[in-house]
Amino acid sequence: MKIPNNHPRKKSLEERKRIEEGFAKGIVVAAGMIAHGRGEALDYLIGERTHPEAKREIMAAAAQLLLAKNPVISVNGNTTALCAREIVSLAKAIPAKIEVNLFYRTPKRIALIEKEFRKFGVRILAGGADKKIPLLKSKRGMVHGAGIYSADVVLVMLEDGDRTEFLGRMGKIVVAVDLNPLSRTALKANITIVDNVTRALPLLTKSVKSLRGMKSSELERTAKFNNKKSLREMEMIMREGV
Ligand code: PTJ
Numbered sequence: 001m002k003i004p005n006n007h008p009r010k011k012s013l014e015e016r017k018r019i020e021e022g023f024a025k026g027i028v029v030a031a032g033m034i035a036h037g038r039g040e041a042l043d044y045l046i047g048e049r050t051h052p053e054a055k056r057e058i059m060a061a062a063a064q065l066l067l068a069k070n071p072v073i074s075v076n077g078n079t080t081a082l083c084a085r086e087i088v089s090l091a092k093a094i095p096a097k098i099e100v101n102l103f104y105r106t107p108k109r110i111a112l113i114e115k116e117f118r119k120f121g122v123r124i125l126a127g128g129a130d131k132k133i134p135l136l137k138s139k140r141g142m143v144h145g146a147g148i149y150s151a152d153v154v155l156v157m158l159e160d161g162d163r164t165e166f167l168g169r170m171g172k173i174v175v176a177v178d179l180n181p182l183s184r185t186a187l188k189a190n191i192t193i194v195d196n197v198t199r200a201l202p203l204l205t206k207s208v209k210s211l212r213g214m215k216s217s218e219l220e221r222t223a224k225f226n227n228k229k230s231l232r233e234m235e236m237i238m239r240e241g242v
Helices: 010-025 030-045 052-067 077-093 107-118 164-169 184-188 197-211 216-223 227-240
Strands: 071-075 097-100 153-157 173-177 191-193
Touching (some): 010 077, 052 153, 052 173, 077 197, 097 107, 153 164, 164 184, 173 197, 184 191, 184 227, 191 227
């Protein structure tokens, strides 16, 4: 069904449609639709717009990704369905590797996600994960030696919270995109962007391009960030409305 241009909830309905189609293809899992609904509700509370605080988070994240020696963007079912094109643009701008990392990991889903990215002409780290994140029991622990395992900065989006802490223990800097400022992922990440991933990613790519060429010392200053304070700010916006 084509959503009329003047429908007040056009963008939100289109995102739902992408998730539904992703589910039909086998890219998104059933739990991914629940996760999306939670995201929709939280996005509603911030007026479905990127707040100035989130813009500061995005700037710090962009600087951190530019400072990285081996940055990796971790993708799952939802992020592939919602914004594969935007992930590719960001990966090219940084430049960064893209690696599939799934909670509900199956060879079939890995292959489907890899195929989705191939449509944009990029090869990603998909099957053949050869390393384990120490102590992490879920299948999210299966990673590539050349990717997340050896990365210094990892961008995670729409996580279920079991991995960010372990990546931190491995000494990695984690940048997260999560609409829930109270989630474990949001709290454990070094920089959390509290915004809808579909708005945050294009802004992140724009910021990466605008910061490119900056001296390392200036990037380091831009990347310095008080995540706890920023998360509190976003929580207050959600609770009190701004
Ligand atoms: O594809 P898989 O197998 O790796 O499974 C992925 C899911 C999404 C099922 C899994 O990671 C999961 O269950 O996630 P959770 O625990 O529901 O957490 C997802 C987080 O992302 C929640 O805090 C949501 O509020 C948030 N979220 C949902 N949609 C968006 C979002 N954050 C940013 N943008 C969104 N569009």
